[in-house]
Amino acid sequence: MSARPTDPMPNAGQGPVRRITVPQIAAAKGKTPLVALTAYSAPMAALVDPHAEVILVGDSLGMVVHGLPSTIGVTLDMMILHGQAVMRGSARAMVVIDMPFGSYEESPEQAFRNAARVMAETGAGAVKLEGGARMAPTIRFLTDRGIPVMAHIGLTPQSSNTMGGFKTQGRDQATWPAHLADASAVADAGAFAVVVEGVMEALADRITDTVAIPTIGIGASARCDGQILVLDDMLGLSGRVPRFVQKFGDLGPRADQAIADYADAVRTRSFPAPANLYR
Ligand SMILES: Nc1nc(=O)c2c([nH]1)NC[C@@H]1CN(c3ccc(C(=O)N[C@@H](CCC(=O)O)C(=O)O)cc3)CN21
């Protein structure tokens, strides 16, 4: 079974699909960098699927799709609904789903109950949760019970209220031991990979050299074992973007032009044209 890149639902009604596995991701340490992107919908997942090893259904969807001011208001039901859409739209990539704020921090038991719901109701390959050493017992609890966990350290957006905003981490070298301890703790707890977000390049390199699991960087270092960006950001569909984003496309202005052209065609009655009419 091979899916065409533009097939809107390459995974619909086709039975079991062989996706990229946790051991395959783990084996990418030190090899060709892993390609990861976010997607929140079936058609966007279908566009990403042929090009990426990992599709993340990020809780950034709260800000990007739902217009929330932060990721704090994202619910488990939102993650499951978008996770189901992304699974339908993809066939090959590993789909990882963010655990939203409030769904895992209380106890390992709470984390397992909610992560099991995500896995069962979406069919995704793994969950991701934010936090280093403090989340290690929870990561151990989940991985011991069959739920693969991608960790997320450095700038953790769900902690923006206690960290005073979205702040690059590791500017003060005195904080490096704590960040390195976070990386080691999540790796020792059984995480198969770790997102390293918004940290000084030299710290990201130390983390990548220290842990045996792949590091996936965002605002981190080109020496990470992989990179991730928010799809809408790199397509040029987001307004203001963090400095760590490169816009590989400029779709925002092109969408604006297409919509302006449509509005003009309607107002001048040049749309619908004969080809669009039944006669
Ligand atoms: N569209 C989008 N892209 C993202 O990468 C993203 C989200 N949304 N939502 C969830 C989090 C929030 N993220 C953010 C948001 C802002 C900055 C930011 O403004 N960073 C400053 C750094 C300032 C400093 O050096 O301390 C910057 O100028 O880049 C960083 C990460 C990353 N994630």
Ligand SMILES: CC(C)C(=O)C(=O)O
């Ligand atoms: C930016 C990535 C790592 C993320 O966590 C998200 O999109 O929510």
Ligand SMILES: [Mg+2]
């Ligand atoms: Mg996230």
